[in-house]
Amino acid sequence: MPDTDYYIEMMRVSHPLRVPVLRSAISTLQLPSGSRGLDAGCGIGLPALLLAEAVGPTGHITGLDLCPEFLDYAKEIVEKAGLSEQISFQQGHVGKLPFPNDTFDWVLSVDFVGYAPLEPLPLVKELARVVKPGGSVAILAWSSEKLLPGYPLLEARLNATSSGIAPFTKGKSPELHLLRALGWFREAGLEESVARSFAGDAYAPLSDDLRSALIALFQMRWPGVESELTHKDWAVYQRLCLPESPDFILDHPDYYAFFTYSMFHGKVPQ
Ligand SMILES: C[S@@+](CC[C@H](N)C(=O)[O-])C[C@H]1O[C@@H](n2cnc3c(N)ncnc32)[C@H](O)[C@@H]1O
Numbered sequence: 001m002p003d004t005d006y007y008i009e010m011m012r013v014s015h016p017l018r019v020p021v022l023r024s025a026i027s028t029l030q031l032p033s034g035s036r037g038l039d040a041g042c043g044i045g046l047p048a049l050l051l052a053e054a055v056g057p058t059g060h061i062t063g064l065d066l067c068p069e070f071l072d073y074a075k076e077i078v079e080k081a082g083l084s085e086q087i088s089f090q091q092g093h094v095g096k097l098p099f100p101n102d103t104f105d106w107v108l109s110v111d112f113v114g115y116a117p118l119e120p121l122p123l124v125k126e127l128a129r130v131v132k133p134g135g136s137v138a139i140l141a142w143s144s145e146k147l148l149p150g151y152p153l154l155e156a157r158l159n160a161t162s163s164g165i166a167p168f169t170k171g172k173s174p175e176l177h178l179l180r181a182l183g184w185f186r187e188a189g190l191e192e193s194v195a196r197s198f199a200g201d202a203y204a205p206l207s208d209d210l211r212s213a214l215i216a217l218f219q220m221r222w223p224g225v226e227s228e229l230t231h232k233d234w235a236v237y238q239r240l241c242l243p244e245s246p247d248f249i250l251d252h253p254d255y256y257a258f259f260t261y262s263m264f265h266g267k268v269p270q
Pocket of ligand 1: 011040041042043044045046047064065066067070092093094095109110111112116
């Protein structure tokens, strides 16, 4: 499967797990009904649907992404949802947005700024540039999880691998870690910055959608970890985390997992 098809599939299948969490986070932003916003790094447009719900039928969302294949897929999703009037898409680089200053009432980036290999501060500054004075700049991103109930040591070891700490890398400056985003907001001149985390849960019996979402998440969370684990841990990982295993952890009758999304938002000075 080409990379883009694989990512589209992962984004699509894992989305149901995070919908309640994204909705809660978006609702705390109190986006004014009828407002116009930018979804930066919009992927296949799934967060844009929730943003459109938040601003109502008189509002408008522009989804921007670098990848034309994701945007084509996003347009199909939005058309099927009957929201083509309310949500439009544009290709572009978040570091050099194709919009004049003060275009939007607000901007949100989900699972992108702070996650990309790109330096976050120039991106936050660029997002702030296109938002009107008094408007808000927000970044929301996956920040932690407990997915292997009963196996804290294995999960801690998986999380200590390079995939486990990605997109952060060993030796990277601490200031570039997502949880230091308040510093990026301060340096970008944003005011009244707020940080808040939101938790999501999943427990047995899992619906088919959540089961598929968690399988996709296992694949995305710890790829290529074998070389960084002991043989024993790798064997336990395979026993617990591969769907074909008779001991696949998602089939445990007491399965429980939770994860967090963290949101940072601040205001463009008046
Ligand atoms: C992890 S995905 C998140 C997608 C979407 N926000 C979501 O939550 O479903 C990150 C997205 O950022 C996009 N992206 C990466 N670099 C970008 C850039 N420089 N400018 C715009 N989009 C970019 C990718 O194409 C991808 O769609």
